[in-house]
Every structure is written in structure tokens, then in C-alpha cells.
């Protein structure tokens with residue numbers, strides 16, 4: 522069968538940003554759509570926490586809008602959602618003392634020139650080892666490695682140098698900020714849109730297998746429910762793909778996901794009685810935005826310009842894998858100890874003012890098994906294998922399949938969902 526031909530009834534597996542976007546586009550084009558979502562909520566790795574916990578819908582998953590993000594911004598306009606621009610001062614505690622902004626990284630210009638000259642892709646760790654091996658480049662290597670691990674949640678021994686170059690060169694294309702009301706507002710809008718166009722959303726429907734059935738497919742859920750349709754679009758995160766039994770051609774296609782990097786993030790949210798850091802040690806940190814340090818939990822941010830007395834800690838990449846066995850309480854303690862170290866306080870002092878806390882270790886989430894994707898030198902090939910709708914009735918979408926510079930983002934998920942729907946609808950017409 523020509524992919525997409527005569528398909529009128531679709532199952533979308535996963536109600537994250539990608540799944541909801543695919544479903545909305547197909548439903549709005551008049552197709553019958555049912556969304557099967559394993560959790561008891563939509564949004565996936567967009568995870569707003571209840572307002573009572575932190576005083577606002579704190580983000581357990583995605584929080585910022587980065588870069589150009591054209592699909593996200595266009596959807597925000599449609600939904601009447603506003604961007605709250607990033608503001609405030611970034612501080613660094615890397616040199617032992619708290620200082621505004623990061624100290625400059627030596628040899629950065631030389632690094633970017635060498636990066637521009639790369640013709641054949643290789644892991645960034647290999648690039649650094651071959652081109653910047655001497656002791657004088659120690660700080661440069663550490664700074665790059667920290668960014669790759671901390672921001673991209675990636676293993677430098679796997680992460681693609683060319684993809685990082687694209688990301689770094691494109692980084693300042695748009696205003697950075699948060700959606701006023703949180704990413705949950707975008708998900709709520711997409712969910713309403715899906716329903717308005719007739720798509721059904723089934724929560725608590727964890728798909729364990731997709732089989733061929735008649736001329737179409739049947740999705741089997743863990744609770745025994747079975748849903749039939751002409752075709753399915755799988756939008757689950759890469760590690761989950763190997764947990765869903767698929768017919769042979771689709772299984773072979775899905776195996777390519779092993780070449781897509783996927784890292785972990787542990788997010789630690791701490792709500793205090795006051796913004797005790799604002800005038801700490803004679804320094805005016807009232808407009809603190811980001812704080813970068815060498816502590817165990819190295820990166821922290823506030824909700825500035827909003828006034829919530831909440832600090833969010835961020836711990837990502839291979840380092841997060843190493844503490845993955847800790848309990849949530851132990852992770853919160855680790856966060857408090859890091860803050861005590863950064864601000865030169867007793868841990869008791871930070872604990873005393875604590876009102877609410879959460880540690881979210883995404884590796885332990887059974888429907889995500891990590892935080893987000895990054896490109897390896899083999900990823901672009903893997904993505905085109907999976908995006909090629911050769912298997913007829915099973916399609917793949919999700920942030921990991923996005924071919925642009927910002928893999929691992931909500932933008933990537935929305936753009937991939939949009940593309941999957943367009944491929945299906947174009948092939949049909």
C-alpha cells in the first residue's frame with residue numbers, strides 16, 4: 522500500500538506535545554482520531570505541578586522557550602498566550618566567590634574557528650581531545666563538556682560535533698523566556714483543539730503492542746483494551762519504543778532509535794518562606810536569574826521577574842545517571858547541600874526555611890525513561906530511516922525525530938508532530 526493512501530482512521534500513541542499536534546492536524550483535516558495516552562494526564566514531558574505546591578504551576582519538565590521556536594510561538598499566538606521574557610542577572614560561583622556572570626572561557630575564539638572547519642562529524646569529546654588536548658586548554662575543555670552535559674543532557678563521547686555547532690550558532694535567534702501561565706496552558710489549548718475537532722483522548726491507555734489487523738492495525742493496551750484503526754502514529758520517547766511490540770518492518774525501523782542519544786535530567790524544586798538569597802552576604806541578588814556553580818547540583822534558577830521564593834536545581838547528563846539510584850528525599854538533601862556550599866551556609870539554614878520540595882528524576886519515569894534527545898553522528902540517518910513512512914500503517918513522530926537544530930525541545934516535538942500529519946495528509950491527497 523502507498524503510505525497514507527486510504528487511511529481515514531488513526532491512533533496517535535502518546536498525548537505529549539508531538540502527539541497532540543499530530544492529532545489536532547489530522548482531526549482538523551476531517552480524519553477520525555483517537556489518542557492513547559498511558560498517563561492519567563496529557564503533556565508527557567511537559568509536567569505542570571499543582572499550584573498549591575509551589576504557589577504557581579511550577580514546571581516539573583519543560584520550562585523555557587528557546588531560540589526561534591517558530592511552531593511554538595505561532596501556537597502561542599493562536600492560543601492567546603504571552604511570552605514572559607527572561608530577565609535578571611546571571612551569577613557564577615565557579616571561581617569560589619559569587620560573581621555576576623561567568624568568567625570568560627580562554628581560547629573560545631579558536632574553538633569556534635576550529636568548529637567551523639569540521640567537515641566530518643565526530644563526538645565532541647573526540648574533537649576536543651584531538652584539537653584541544655594540551656593543559657592550556659583544560660578550562661576550555663571543561664567549559665564545553667559542562668555545557669554539553671548540563672544543557673544538552675548529553676554524553677560528550679556520543680554527542681555530535683556538527684549538531685552542537687548548529688545549535689550553538691542558532692542559539693540567539695529569538696527571545697528566551699517562559700510562557701506566562703506555563704507550558705501546561707499550551708497543552709490545555711491543544712487538548713481542547715483536539716476534542717473540538719472530534720479527536721477522542723483515552724487516558725490510562727498504555728500501549729504494549731501494535732499488530733496488523735485486517736487491512737489496518739490493532740493497538741493492545743496493558744489493561745487488555747484493544748483499539749483498531751487504519752494506521753498508528755507512535756510519539757513515545759525513544760527508550761519506550763523498544764518496549765512496544767511492533768510488526769517486523771516497523772520494528773526494524775524503530776531499531777534505528779538506538780542511534781539517537783537520550784539523556785537524563787533531575788530537576789529539584791525548592792520553595793522557601795522567603796527569597797533568602799536576595800541580599801545574601803552583602804550582595805544584591807534580588808534579580809538573580811541563573812546561578813552556575815561547581816557544586817554537585819551545579820545549576821540553579823529563580824522565577825525572576827516573578828517573585829516566587831522558589832529555587833530550581835538542574836542536574837543533567839552522565840552525572841545524573843550516576844546518582845539515579847538515590848531516592849527523591851536524598852536528591853532534595855543533595856540540592857540543599859549544594860545551595861549551602863554555594864552560599865556558604867549551614868545546610869540546616871537552607872532546610873529551616875523550606876516550605877515544599879520536589880525532586881523529579883526523569884530516568885525513573887516509566888513513560889519517559891529519561892529527559893530528552895540529542896544528536897550523535899549517526900542520528901540524522903536514524904531519523905530519516907524512522908521518518909520514511911515505508912511501513913505503510915505505522916508512523917513515528919516526537920522530539921527525537923526532529924531534523925532541525927533544537928532537538929530535545931517542545932519546539933522539536935510540535936514541529937515533528939506537524940510534519941508527521943502533513944506527510945500523511947499529503948500522501949493521501
Ligand SMILES: Cc1cc2nc3c(=O)[nH]c(=O)nc-3n(C[C@H](O)[C@H](O)[C@H](O)COP(=O)(O)OP(=O)(O)OC[C@H]3O[C@@H](n4cnc5c(N)ncnc54)[C@H](O)[C@@H]3O)c2cc1C
Nearest residue numbers: 535537538539559565566583584585728919920930931934
Ligand atoms: C526536565 C526536563 C526539562 C526540559 N526543559 C525544556 C525546556 O526548558 N524547553 C523545551 O523546549 N524543552 C524542554 N524539555 C524537553 C521537552 O519537554 C520535550 O522535548 C517534549 O515535551 C517532548 O514531547 P514529545 O511529545 O515528543 O514526547 P512526550 O512529552 O514524552 O510525549 C510522549 C507521550 O507518550 C506517552 N507514552 C509513553 N509510553 C506510552 C505507551 N506505552 N502507551 C501510550 N502512551 C505512552 C507518555 O506518557 C507521553 O505523554 C525538557 C524535558 C525535561 C524532561
